Amino acid sequence: MTLRGFIPGFVTALALSVSAPALAATEISWWHAMTGANNDVVETLAKEFNASQSEYKVVPVFKGTYPETLNAGIAAFRAKQPPHIMQVFDAGTGVMMGAQGAIKPVADVLTEAGATFDKSQYLPGIVAYYSKPDGTMLSFPYNSSSSILYYNKDAFQKAGLDVNAPPKTWKEVFEAARKIKQSGAAPCGLTSTWLTWIQLETFSAWNNVPYGTKENGLAGLDVELKINAPIFVNHFQAIADLAKDGVFRYGGRTSEAKNLFLSGECAIMTESSGGLGDVLKSGLNFGTGQLPYDSTAQGAPQNTIPGGASLWVFAGHKPDEYKGVAAFFKFLSQTDIQSRLHQVSGYLPVTLAAYDATKKSGFYEKNPGRETPILQMMGKAPTENSKGVRLVNLPQVRDIENEEFEKMLAGQQTAQQALDNAVKRGNAAIKQAIGQ
Amino acid sequence: MTSRVIFPHKVLPYLLLVPQIAITLVFFYWPASQALRQSTLREDPFGLVTTFVGLGNFRQVLSDPDYIGSVQTTIIFSAATALIPMAIALVLAVMADKVIKGRGFYRTLMIWPYAVAPAIAGMLWLFLFNPTIGTFAYMLRRAGYDWDPLLNGNQAMLMIIMAAAWKQISYNFLFFVAGLQAIPKSLLEAAAVDGAREVKRFWTIVFPLLAPTSFFLLVVNTVYAFFDTFGIIHAVTSGGPGKATETLVYKVYNDGFVNLMLGSSAAQSVILMGIVIALTAIQFRYVERKVHYA
Numbered sequence: 001m002t003l004r005g006f007i008p009g010f011v012t013a014l015a016l017s018v019s020a021p022a023l024a025a026t027e028i029s030w031w032h033a034m035t036g037a038n039n040d041v042v043e044t045l046a047k048e049f050n051a052s053q054s055e056y057k058v059v060p061v062f063k064g065t066y067p068e069t070l071n072a073g074i075a076a077f078r079a080k081q082p083p084h085i086m087q088v089f090d091a092g093t094g095v096m097m098g099a100q101g102a103i104k105p106v107a108d109v110l111t112e113a114g115a116t117f118d119k120s121q122y123l124p125g126i127v128a129y130y131s132k133p134d135g136t137m138l139s140f141p142y143n144s145s146s147s148i149l150y151y152n153k154d155a156f157q158k159a160g161l162d163v164n165a166p167p168k169t170w171k172e173v174f175e176a177a178r179k180i181k182q183s184g185a186a187p188c189g190l191t192s193t194w195l196t197w198i199q200l201e202t203f204s205a206w207n208n209v210p211y212g213t214k215e216n217g218l219a220g221l222d223v224e225l226k227i228n229a230p231i232f233v234n235h236f237q238a239i240a241d242l243a244k245d246g247v248f249r250y251g252g253r254t255s256e257a258k259n260l261f262l263s264g265e266c267a268i269m270t271e272s273s274g275g276l277g278d279v280l281k282s283g284l285n286f287g288t289g290q291l292p293y294d295s296t297a298q299g300a301p302q303n304t305i306p307g308g309a310s311l312w313v314f315a316g317h318k319p320d321e322y323k324g325v326a327a328f329f330k331f332l333s334q335t336d337i338q339s340r341l342h343q344v345s346g347y348l349p350v351t352l353a354a355y356d357a358t359k360k361s362g363f364y365e366k367n368p369g370r371e372t373p374i375l376q377m378m379g380k381a382p383t384e385n386s387k388g389v390r391l392v393n394l395p396q397v398r399d400i401e402n403e404e405f406e407k408m409l410a411g412q413q414t415a416q417q418a419l420d421n422a423v424k425r426g427n428a429a430i431k432q433a434i435g436q
Numbered sequence: 437m438t439s440r441v442i443f444p445h446k447v448l449p450y451l452l453l454v455p456q457i458a459i460t461l462v463f464f465y466w467p468a469s470q471a472l473r474q475s476t477l478r479e480d481p482f483g484l485v486t487t488f489v490g491l492g493n494f495r496q497v498l499s500d501p502d503y504i505g506s507v508q509t510t511i512i513f514s515a516a517t518a519l520i521p522m523a524i525a526l527v528l529a530v531m532a533d534k535v536i537k538g539r540g541f542y543r544t545l546m547i548w549p550y551a552v553a554p555a556i557a558g559m560l561w562l563f564l565f566n567p568t569i570g571t572f573a574y575m576l577r578r579a580g581y582d583w584d585p586l587l588n589g590n591q592a593m594l595m596i597i598m599a600a601a602w603k604q605i606s607y608n609f610l611f612f613v614a615g616l617q618a619i620p621k622s623l624l625e626a627a628a629v630d631g632a633r634e635v636k637r638f639w640t641i642v643f644p645l646l647a648p649t650s651f652f653l654l655v656v657n658t659v660y661a662f663f664d665t666f667g668i669i670h671a672v673t674s675g676g677p678g679k680a681t682e683t684l685v686y687k688v689y690n691d692g693f694v695n696l697m698l699g700s701s702a703a704q705s706v707i708l709m710g711i712v713i714a715l716t717a718i719q720f721r722y723v724e725r726k727v728h729y730a
Contacts, residue, residue, distance in 0.1 A: 071693050078483045095696065099482040250586055251568055253676070259568040396695040406677035410587040432697070435478070435485075 025050075025057040028324045029083040032060055033069040033309070037277060038143070041345060049331045056324035066309065067395060070095065073314070077102050082314035084325055087142060089309045090197070091394040093130065094217060096312050097138060098392040098434075104315045104322070106329065107137040112319075113326030121333070121351050125377040126306050129388035133219050139310035140329050143347040145274035146304045146373035147198040149173075149289040155267035156287075158185035166289030173268060173292045174238055174247075180267045181247045189247040191266040193255040195405055196398040197307055198270050198291075199235070200227055205305045205386035206376075207231065207297035217390035221434045225397075225426045228419035231294060236408065236415035243409045250409050253402045272307055273373035276346035288369035290376060304376040305388040308347060348374055393433040397426045468709060474702035481696040493703035502679060503687070503704070510662070510683040513597060517665065518657035520601040522650065525608030530638070532609075533616045543613065550606035554667030561599040562672050585673070589680025592673045596681055599672060600665045608653050615649035616642070655719045662711070684708055 034042050039062060046058040063069040066089035073086040088096050096103055110117040119127055119137060126141045149166055156163045159180045167173040177189025192198055204211040209231055214220035242248035249266055251257025261269040262282045270291060271279075279286055293301040313325055331337065338354030341347060343363055349355045355374060358364070364371040391397055401422045408418035475493055479486040497503050532542050549557070564572045567584050576583040585591040619642060627637050666685050669675065675682035675690060682690065688708065692701030 067694055071696075074481050074696070095481060098480065099484060101484050102482045250584075252586060253674075256568055263568075393695065396697075399690075399694065403676065403678045406587055410589070410677065412678075429695075435480075435487075 025055060026320055026324050028056055028058045028085065028321060028328060030058055030060045030085040030087075030311075030328075031063045031069055031073060031083045032087040033063060033066045033089070034087070034143075035062075038345060041341065045332070045337070048337075049328055052331065053327070056327055058324075058328055066092070073312075077314060080316075082316065084317055084321055085311050085313055085328070087309050088139070088312050090129075090307045090388075091398060093139070093310070093388075094390040094392045094394050097132070097390065098221070102315055103138070104313045104317075105132075105136050105138045106140045106311075106313060109313050109322050110326050110329060113323045115326055115330055121353065123348065123350060123352060123355065123374075123378065125303060125382060125387075126348065126350060128382060129306050129390075130310050139312045140332070141306070141308075141350045142311045142332070143274065143308040143341075143345070144306040144310075144350065145272040145308040145347050146306060146377050147194070147202050147270055147291050148273050148369075148372050148376070149291055150261060150269045150271055150275075150279060151287050151289065152186065152261070152264065152267040153285045153287050155180055155186040155264070159183040159267075163287070166287060167268075167292060168290065169295040170235060170238070170292045171295055174242060177242060177247050177268055178245075181245070186265065186267040187246075188249040188260065188266040190242060190268045191249050191251055191257040191260045192270040193251065193257045193272065193275070194307075195250075195253070196401045198272075199239070200232070200401060201389045202291065202304050202307075203232070203235065203294075205382075205388070206291060206302055207294045207300040208302040208383055208385050209297060210385050211389050212391070215384040215387065218387050219384075221392060223391055223430055225423045225430075227401075227426075228416070228423045231297060232419055233415050234296075235294060236405075236419060240408050240411075240415050244411060248409075250406070253398075273348070274308060274346050276370075288372060290372055301376070301379070302386045303378070303380050303382055304373075305386060306348070306377065343370075346370070348377070391430060391433075393429060396429050396433070400425045400429060471702045471705050471709070474698055475706045476699075477702075478699040481698070489699065493699045494707075497700055497703050497707070502682075505679060506682050506684055506687045509593075509679070509681065513593065513600075513665075513681070513683055514658055514661035516597045517600045517604065517661035518654055520597065521604040521608045521657065522653055524601075525605050526612050526646075526650075528605070529609050529612035529616055530642075532613060543609075546609050547606045549603055550610075552603060554600075554603065554664060555671045557599050557603045558596075558668035558671030561595060561602075561668075565595050585677075587677050589677055592677055592681050596665070596669055596672050599668045600661065603668075604657060604660055608657070611649050611653055612646065615646045619645050651722070652719075655715060659712070659715055662708075662715075 030042075030046065032039075032042055042060050046060045050057050061083070063072045066087075069086065070088055070092045073082060073088070076082045082102075107117055107119075117137075119135070122137075122141070123144075126144050127137055130139045130141055131137045151166050153163045156176075159176075160183065161176055161179065167176045173190065180186050180189040201211060204216070204227070209229060210216065210226045212223040212225045212227075214223050217223040239248055243250065249257075249260055251260050255271065255275060257266075257269065258271055258275055258278060260266040261271070262278065262284065264284070276288075290301070291304060311329075313322070333351055335351065335353040335357050338349045338351050339357045339361070342349035342354060342358055349358060359371075404413075404418040404422040404425075407413050408415055413421070476488060476490055477486050478489045478493065528546060532539070532546065535542055552560075562570070564570050565583070565585065567573045567577075567586050573583050582588075583591065585595050623641055623645075624637055627641055632640065662683075663685055665683070666689065669681055669683060669686050670689075673681040675686050684704065685708065688701050688704045691697045691704065
């Protein structure tokens with residue numbers, strides 16, 4: 001109980017200490033959640049921007065994990081000391097959109113600063129996800145990723161599977177996983193990071209089935225979940241059956257399962273394209289493939305939805321500071337910066353120009369599989385099922401889904417029960433969050 | 437008759453109290469009043485829209501089956517975390533009492549784990565037993581045991597109880613050693629002369645005389661299990677799998693800072709505040725009087 005009162009004060013003190021240095025340049029604070037190599041990228045970008053001009057100075061501040069950064073930003077806003085720019089993960093998008101008075105749409109920031117803002121320069125799938133239903137872009141897509149398939153080539157070879165043809169549908173994946181386990185090529189056939197993002201949110205877009213009503217929340221707040229439809233139940237029952245036989249192994253709610261793949265224990269994994277760096281570093285003999293789709297779904301595969309994070313601008317700052325924010329976003333949109341970000345990190349390029357430049361440079365020929373996440377997202381024009389999932393309390397709904405999955409994978413309930421419970425509890429939580 | 441010390445000065449005592457009161461005001465009364473206020477409100481995470489709901493948050497919390505489940509989890513976790521270290525520490529203290537050579541050395545070693553921060557203790561056990569990276573987890577699975585605390589709620593509970601209890605053994609050990617030293621040797625010798633064997637001496641003399649210490653430790657351990665184990669749970673299980681290890685304190689954090697339901701979270705912390713006040717009252721009323729600090 002002491003924490004509640006303590007945090008805003010603490011954050012205020014932090015914010016004050018950050019904005020203290022006396023410099024002529026207008027300071028722009030940027031709160032982010034990037035660690036390791038991605039943190040270096042953030043620091044480099046800020047340094048390069050600050051060196052490129054003398055009017056503004058971007059100050060990056062690491063605020064912890066994605067949820068911690070979001071909470072720090074909210075607490076800072078409540079203490080009337082918000083940062084200028086804050087990085088918010090995909091699931092937090094709905095939270096930010098629900099806070100109309102707290103944020104300033106990026107489209108407004110750019111146009112007020114006199115920048116010609118042309119939406120068509122950006123990758124459509126990504127822009128759609130970070131825009132209001134009327135098309136106003138609300139946040140700047142900084143690091144976007146898409147989930148893909150990773151497989152262990154050595155294990156495939158041992159199990160007598162075709163090393164150069166990764167399975168395309170979930171049915172093929174499940175069969176391959178069983179074969180790997182039975183042949184003893186690896187102790188576990190299949191694992192997946194982020195069951196909620198990959199197996200529910202992306203699964204529904206990729207197979208063109210609704211996750212919830214109201215275009216999965218893009219067209220309205222009062223969403224009812226549709227994730228107990230037969231296609232989801234069949235998919236999760238198959239996973240539960242594999243788990244019972246030890247063919248599927250669960251790693252955790254976020255990206256913990258990556259370790260199971262890196263250690264060679266599980267031979268197939270679905271993971272974010274942003275996880276590529278770690279897989280490369282491990283020296284594993286691996287291949288990547290398109291995210292599997294459900295062969296019973298009509299028109300599948302459709303398109304995948306972006307994960308990762310975007311940059312939000314808080315309301316209530318001075319006009320001059322917004323000009324600085326706009327200048328920084330313009331700097332980030334430059335083609336050479338974007339293509340470099342994409343090639344170094346495995347995240348998607350945000351602008352079409354950066355994508356074209358990377359294509360022309362022959363990067364994709366030299367690095368096969370690196371274009372897959374973009375093709376998945378751009379392949380088809382998004383339908384109302386595949387623009388993304390947006391709920392005011394998506395982090396909470398994901399928690400509920402995870403809890404039910406864990407009980408299902410532990411054999412305490414069937415997929416039907418798990419998804420029915422998730423729908424019931426999720427709907428109740430959404431109703432409460434929008435104040436009904 | 438009790439004798440009272442009378443200070444002639446009227447203002448000085450109050451002046452001396454001021455710093456203490458100021459600290460209590462800033463670090464307890466102010467946040468506690470904020471929690472009380474927040475518990476009657478329902479608002480969005482950013483505080484843009486606030487509505488007064490009276491006791492609505494309390495009604496909602498107390499009728500939530502997840503909250504009742506969390507109460508049960510807390511009772512199981514707290515009972516185990518309070519009693520296990522007491523039992524182990526008592527055995528160790530009785531043994532250490534018998535050691536003559538290197539007594540101080542043994543005792544120092546026994547006390548060390550107490551200096552480990554809860555989150556670190558949690559991480560230590562996590563590194564040993566986490567199914568994806570843990571050494572012991574690997575050995576257990578090799579031995580054919582289906583160890584998977586990520587999915588098996590009982591195993592997850594066992595893991596956090598082990599970590600929490602392990603850390604508390606030192607503290608209990610310290611008090612039991614002191615308690616044992618306070619038992620007059622003449623009593624034990626007299627019993628020995630009367631022909632009572634060691635086991636009999638322990639159960640009829642040592643154990644009853646340690647009762648005040650045990651009761652004190654029970655209260656302290658319970659408060660520890662309730663409030664100081666957050667770091668362990670956060671590092672090891674984050675309340676999962678399902679809700680198998682979500683204690684009341686963890687739920688306050690999760691609902692407030694992850695699910696961003698501040699009103700509900702505040703109502704839960706007010707309920708917890710009631711529990712602490714009750715526990716503290718019990719301690720002051722019954723324990724302080726009887727325990728003799730050696």
